[in-house]
Amino acid sequence: MATTEERVRQLVSDNLEVDGQPLNLSADLNTGLTELGVSSLDVVAFAKLVSKEFNITFTIEDCETVNTIQKLIDHLGG
Numbered sequence: 001m002a003t004t005e006e007r008v009r010q011l012v013s014d015n016l017e018v019d020g021q022p023l024n025l026s027a028d029l030n031t032g033l034t035e036l037g038v039s040s041l042d043v044v045a046f047a048k049l050v051s052k053e054f055n056i057t058f059t060i061e062d063c064e065t066v067n068t069i070q071k072l073i074d075h076l077g078g
Contacts, residue, residue, distance in 0.1 A: 004076050005029075007053065008069060015049055016042060029070035050076075 002010070009025055016023040018037035033043050047058050054076050058066070066075045 005073050008050070008073055008076070011046070011049060011053060012069070016046060025069060029073065030068050032067045033069070 012023055012025055012033075016033065016038055023033075023036060023038065033046065034040060038046070044063075047063055050056075050072065051058050056076070062075070066072050
């Protein structure tokens with residue numbers, strides 16, 4: 001079974017784009033999606049996708065504090 005990090009990386013790769021190009025996460029996961037050029041609307045849509053994939057609920061507060069890929073992985077228990 002894939003790790004939480006692998007699952008999140010796959011979701012990013014499959015669902016997020018910047019300037020029409022798939023988003024390629026670097027080894028440094030301490031970067032926020034908006035810092036990588038993802039629109040805030042796409043970040044919200046991605047949060048909904050992650051919620052569905054991992055069967056969790058994100059609150060507004062979660063979205064404010066879980067602001068990097070690494071924090072997301074940690075939040076998901078990975």
